[in-house]
Amino acid sequence: MKMTPQRMAILEYLDGNKAHPSAADVYKAVADKFPTMSLATVYNTMETLKAKGMVIELGIDPDKKRFDPNPEPHHHLICVRCKEVVDVNGNFSLDLSEKERCNFDIIGNHVDFYGICPRCKKKDRGNTHKIIPNCIQK
Amino acid sequence: MKMTPQRMAILEYLDGNKAHPSAADVYKAVADKFPTMSLATVYNTMETLKAKGMVIELGIDPDKKRFDPNPEPHHHLICVRCKEVVDVNGNFSLDLSEKERCNFDIIGNHVDFYGICPRCKKKDRGNTHKIIPNCIQK
DNA sequence: TTATTGGATTGTATTAATTCTAACTTAAGA
DNA sequence: TCTTAAGTTAGAATTAATACAATCCAATAA
Numbered sequence: 001m002k003m004t005p006q007r008m009a010i011l012e013y014l015d016g017n018k019a020h021p022s023a024a025d026v027y028k029a030v031a032d033k034f035p036t037m038s039l040a041t042v043y044n045t046m047e048t049l050k051a052k053g054m055v056i057e058l059g060i061d062p063d064k065k066r067f068d069p070n071p072e073p074h075h076h077l078i079c080v081r082c083k084e085v086v087d088v089n090g091n092f093s094l095d096l097s098e099k100e101r102c103n104f105d106i107i108g109n110h111v112d113f114y115g116i117c118p119r120c121k122k123k124d125r126g127n128t129h130k131i132i133p134n135c136i137q138k
Numbered sequence: 139m140k141m142t143p144q145r146m147a148i149l150e151y152l153d154g155n156k157a158h159p160s161a162a163d164v165y166k167a168v169a170d171k172f173p174t175m176s177l178a179t180v181y182n183t184m185e186t187l188k189a190k191g192m193v194i195e196l197g198i199d200p201d202k203k204r205f206d207p208n209p210e211p212h213h214h215l216i217c218v219r220c221k222e223v224v225d226v227n228g229n230f231s232l233d234l235s236e237k238e239r240c241n242f243d244i245i246g247n248h249v250d251f252y253g254i255c256p257r258c259k260k261k262d263r264g265n266t267h268k269i270i271p272n273c274i275q276k
Numbered sequence: 277t278t279a280t281t282g283g284a285t286t287g288t289a290t291t292a293a294t295t296c297t298a299a300c301t302t303a304a305g306a
Numbered sequence: 307t308c309t310t311a312a313g314t315t316a317g318a319a320t321t322a323a324t325a326c327a328a329t330c331c332a333a334t335a336a
Contacts, residue, residue, distance in 0.1 A: 002302090002303060002304075002311090002312060002313065003303075003304095004302075004303070004312095004313060004314080006313080006314070007313085022293090023293080023294080024292095024293085036314085036315080037314090037315090038314065038315045038316065038317095039293095039294085039315095040294095040295080040296090040314075040315065040316080040317095041313080041314055041315070043293095043294065043295075044313075044314080045313090048313095057200060059197030059198060059199075059200055060197060061197070062195060062197055062203050062323095063292085063293080063323085064292085064293060064294090065200050065293085065294085077234070077238070077239075077240060077242055077244075079242065080245065086240050086242075088234065088238055089238075090238075092230075092232055094230055094249060094251070096215070096226065096251060100215070100226055100227075100228075101215075101253075102215060102224050102255075102256075103255070103256040104215055104217065104224075104251075104253035104254060104255050104256070105253050105254045105259060106215075106251055106252070106253040107218065107252045107253050107254065108251075108252050109249055109250060109251045109252065110249070110250045110252070111232060111247055111248070111249050111250075112247060112248045112249075112250075113232070113234060113242075113244055113246075113247045114244070114245045114246050114247065114248070115239075115242035115243050115244040115245050116242060116243045116245065117240075117241070117242050118240075118241040118242070121241075121243060140283065140284070140332085140333095142283095142284060142285080142331090142332095144284080144285070145284085160322090161322080161323080162322085174285085174286075175285090175286090176285065176286045176287065177286095177287095177322095177323090178285075178286065178287080178288095178323095178324085178325090179284080179285055179286070181322095181323065181324075182284075182285080183284095201294090201321085201322080202321085202322060202323090203322080203323085
């Protein structure tokens with residue numbers, strides 16, 4: 001993989017990043033110090049990194065792709081209000097019965113835990129309505 | 139919920155549908171017998187159904203929303219090649235430790251199993267390359 | 277029956293994310 | 307240094323989804 005200043009800036013931003021940023025987030029962060037950066041470059045680079053297994057594309061937000069720079073297999077804890085995503089390490093050995101497997105070769109699994117984060121809980125103080133989200137997805 | 143011919147057509151299409159269709163899929167299916175149907179109506183109706191908990195919005199496909207007319211809590215088995223989605227019933231009681239919970243109130247969880255479906259396995263005959271998908275997402 | 281009303285439907289315009297394109301630039305190996 | 311394949315860029319094009327404003331229509335009120 002060819003190393004360019006743009007890519008280095010993106011990699012530096014992603015390194016250790018726990019925020020699961022969108023393409024726009026990456027762009028904003030990097031464009032600061034790199035005014036010539038193009039969004040297309042961000043998309044290209046994320047695509048390349050994805051192909052190399054260095055980032056994972058998340059499907060949490062129906063409105064935009066978000067990326068996870070943590071390539072270790074792990075799971076997520078997602079706030080259904082603000083969509084904050086926290087990594088959950090460890091793995092769950094979940095088995096499917098012969099029948100449930102439907103003749104698939106199983107490669108792996110991923111668990112999403114849904115909940116309400118402390119910040120949003122605070123905001124909810126008194127608001128008992130709409131506690132059950134309709135956005136538990138997938 | 140007011141019953142209109144359009145909504146009835148959509149509900150009829152969704153009833154028992156295991157294909158996890160996109161809005162466009164719904165539109166195509168219904169527009170056949172309902173030439174005046176508008177995409178906007180499909181989106182409106184899906185939104186209404188979602189709010190009523192009658193469908194769930196899926197995040198499997200980064201390119202478009204897909205809907206699951208099965209309102210029972212369940213999980214998914216996803217072919218990483220062709221994105222076929224099979225329902226997995228039953229629930230896994232997965233626990234997070236105090237620490238892992240990060241002060242979230244946990245509401246639920248959802249498991250995605252990744253694998254290769256029988257059809258795609260057949261196509262792969264001999265192709266040993268690229269068996270490990272880079273599209274294990276979330 | 278007719279008028280009113282409010283939600284539903286529709287086509288179109290708009291937005292936002294993403295991809296495409298074609299010209300230009302550059303990192304890295306010979 | 308030279309060459310070249312790969313990367314970058316701006317802007318155009320595409321696509322999913324939403325917003326909007328003008329009807330439409332079914333239920334109820336008068």
